[in-house]
Amino acid sequence: xxxxxxxxxxxxxxxWLFISFLVGGYSYVTEPPAATVEHEFHLAPKHVAFSFDGPxxxxxxxxxxxxxxxxxEVCSACHSLKFVAFRDxxxxxxxxxxxxxxxxxxxxxxxxxxxxxxxxxxxxxVPADHFPKPFANNVAAAAANNNAIPPDLSxxxxxxxxxSAYVYSLxxxxxxxxxxxxxxxxxxxxxxxxxxxxYFANLNLAMAPPLSAEGQVTYGDGxxxxxxxxxxxxxxxxTWTAEPKLENRHRAGLATIIFLLIATxxxxxxxxxxxxxxxxxxx
Amino acid sequence: MSxxxxxxxxxxxxVMQWVDEKLPLPRLVYNAVGAGYPVPxxxxxxxxxxxxxxxxxxxxIVTGVIMAMHYGANDLVAFGTVEQTMRDVNAGWLMRYAxxxxxxxxxxxxxxxxxxxxxxxxxKAPREMVWLLGLVIFxxxxxxxxxxxxxxxxxxxxxxxxxxxxxxxxxxxxxEPIQTWLLGGFAPGxxxxxxxxxxxxxxxxxxxxVIILHIWALHIPGSSNPTGVEVKGPQDTVPFHPYYTAKDxxxxxVFLIAFSILLFFAPNFLGHPDNYIEANPLSTPAHIVPExxxxxxxxxxxxxxxxxxxxxxxxxxxxAMFASILLLFFLPxxxxxxxxxxxxxxxxxxxWWILLGDVAVLGYCGGAPAAEPFVMIxxxxxxxxxxxxxxxxxxxxxxxxxxxxxxxxxxxxxATYGKTDGETAAVPAE
Numbered sequence: 001x002x003x004x005x006x007x008x009x010x011x012x013x014x015x016w017l018f019i020s021f022l023v024g025g026y027s028y029v030t031e032p033p034a035a036t037v038e039h040e041f042h043l044a045p046k047h048v049a050f051s052f053d054g055p056x057x058x059x060x061x062x063x064x065x066x067x068x069x070x071x072x073e074v075c076s077a078c079h080s081l082k083f084v085a086f087r088d089x090x091x092x093x094x095x096x097x098x099x100x101x102x103x104x105x106x107x108x109x110x111x112x113x114x115x116x117x118x119x120x121x122x123x124x125x126v127p128a129d130h131f132p133k134p135f136a137n138n139v140a141a142a143a144a145n146n147n148a149i150p151p152d153l154s155x156x157x158x159x160x161x162x163x164s165a166y167v168y169s170l171x172x173x174x175x176x177x178x179x180x181x182x183x184x185x186x187x188x189x190x191x192x193x194x195x196x197x198x199y200f201a202n203l204n205l206a207m208a209p210p211l212s213a214e215g216q217v218t219y220g221d222g223x224x225x226x227x228x229x230x231x232x233x234x235x236x237x238x239t240w241t242a243e244p245k246l247e248n249r250h251r252a253g254l255a256t257i258i259f260l261l262i263a264t265x266x267x268x269x270x271x272x273x274x275x276x277x278x279x280x281x282x283x
Numbered sequence: 284m285s286x287x288x289x290x291x292x293x294x295x296x297x298v299m300q301w302v303d304e305k306l307p308l309p310r311l312v313y314n315a316v317g318a319g320y321p322v323p324x325x326x327x328x329x330x331x332x333x334x335x336x337x338x339x340x341x342x343x344i345v346t347g348v349i350m351a352m353h354y355g356a357n358d359l360v361a362f363g364t365v366e367q368t369m370r371d372v373n374a375g376w377l378m379r380y381a382x383x384x385x386x387x388x389x390x391x392x393x394x395x396x397x398x399x400x401x402x403x404x405x406x407k408a409p410r411e412m413v414w415l416l417g418l419v420i421f422x423x424x425x426x427x428x429x430x431x432x433x434x435x436x437x438x439x440x441x442x443x444x445x446x447x448x449x450x451x452x453x454x455x456x457x458x459e460p461i462q463t464w465l466l467g468g469f470a471p472g473x474x475x476x477x478x479x480x481x482x483x484x485x486x487x488x489x490x491x492x493v494i495i496l497h498i499w500a501l502h503i504p505g506s507s508n509p510t511g512v513e514v515k516g517p518q519d520t521v522p523f524h525p526y527y528t529a530k531d532x533x534x535x536x537v538f539l540i541a542f543s544i545l546l547f548f549a550p551n552f553l554g555h556p557d558n559y560i561e562a563n564p565l566s567t568p569a570h571i572v573p574e575x576x577x578x579x580x581x582x583x584x585x586x587x588x589x590x591x592x593x594x595x596x597x598x599x600x601x602x603a604m605f606a607s608i609l610l611l612f613f614l615p616x617x618x619x620x621x622x623x624x625x626x627x628x629x630x631x632x633x634x635w636w637i638l639l640g641d642v643a644v645l646g647y648c649g650g651a652p653a654a655e656p657f658v659m660i661x662x663x664x665x666x667x668x669x670x671x672x673x674x675x676x677x678x679x680x681x682x683x684x685x686x687x688x689x690x691x692x693x694x695x696x697x698a699t700y701g702k703t704d705g706e707t708a709a710v711p712a713e
Binding site: 002003006007009010011013014015016017018019020021023024025028033055083088151154155158159160161163201242244245248249250252253254256257260261263264267268270271274275278279 | 610
């Protein structure tokens, strides 16, 4: 009885799935899905090598400091970094006094309360503070940015596929729309106020090219500030903001794997030893 | 119950004798997973996965309890407290990555455990109850994993919760009230997050309880084995300890190495980047996908695209998705072949491999965008899934001619060693 019922249920589900397949297949053949402009012109991130790649990867502190400088002088005007505190910058090689100075001189002030009157005011950030947000709220952010809210960058490199390469590709990927695109998809012309970038999911984004000219920042360590260099450096910095414990993780992982290999080898030997008398043919 | 030749617990130390008189807990453990439990001597490595699933649950509970100490179950702060755990809590990143990847490894070992059972006929009499309780554990795991994924309150958390509770909305008449009742509102919000946290904390201990029943039910007939031939005498078994504790120790090492590779060197490989974006009810992700371990079922859900007269396609998909798991509860009565092990069932074995490939295809389609050709592929694959369990298995049982079975476990073992280890056989026993 169970089996007859099962066969009936099975015939229903399988049969209806097969009919759905035929219906879907028929419309697939008669009206093949139209190619979309995103499908044709969206590009996967460029290949770019970083010092933190691979199981032994480490951050290059000089690069992180340069990337931080790009963030400070370019990105931070619009983008927040709300999960990172000034004190975290010590991981970049700054000492306590330097971190204190960076916080104190930060262009955006931390919201506070006037101790005398209780009214809303601002104060200089201290190392314990997280990076203050450039806009008071999303409405202000959208109003100042052509109706697009600049996303928080703390986790950006983990919030996109191949995030470090993605940020680098996006920053270096601004270009004019290809003639081919306009020929095949005339409706997909980049709207006024947006900017074409094939590394962005829907090809047009509100952010104008933030890194546009060589020497836009002046690196203290004498590195030539080409657009490519600045993009790599800020991608490395944003990888650190998203994954500050990467080096601890790699170190702990290596030690754990070595320990486990030895322990598992010993466990295998004791397994063989214990079973030795059972694995002989003559019992 | 145990076999008559099982070793008896005989405490030597007076303190242990005293404890045994008052509370025979050491005796219980001894008989459950110690030398007092005789186990077939021919288990292969696929029999390691039960213990490994238990290990995975322990890892989840330990890391989860620690994470709960730093978590704020409130929709305004949840995302931030998880980030704080990652950044400012000692070894917090380790706890969180271990917990997230631990869930994946829990499902990996449980899927291997289930497919082991399917191949070797472990669900057959007299072990039906073991199988049924195992499925209860599987369902509880799915509920726990789903609610756990909501807790970080990222984009996939939010939209996953919306889609999955929306499945109940497909039920006619009462569907929408049920969805509202489950969420505690009209959309996922603080009420949903709080109840999911509460249940996510509770259910692992329910799972632990059902695992005890699962092992209890297993100990009534004793463990199955790769030949599917029942134990006939003392020569067929070895005591669980030290023989299988040693083998499980080695298995646990291999498991932990694989787990560590992912945990330390690619901790976000199995996750979705969108869950590092804070939940935003106003912005729908381009593709809403669950975690990988739900993909086969998600593919079945989305495979129904055509209404069946008055039944909408969405409701059919929901019914089929639940049916795809519930049908496993009937498996012991669908496959009536008296032979357990796939080793001696030539036709069954071929279909088992097809099923394995079929579930892999369903998994792939479930993770892919809901577009052609993936929908068409998942329709064929889902059709096979139902046909396999509900039509093919009952028919094979009826028409298949099984291969001859070995006379006993020992006979099968000796045949193997006789072949591969012929020279040792010539050496006289000491």
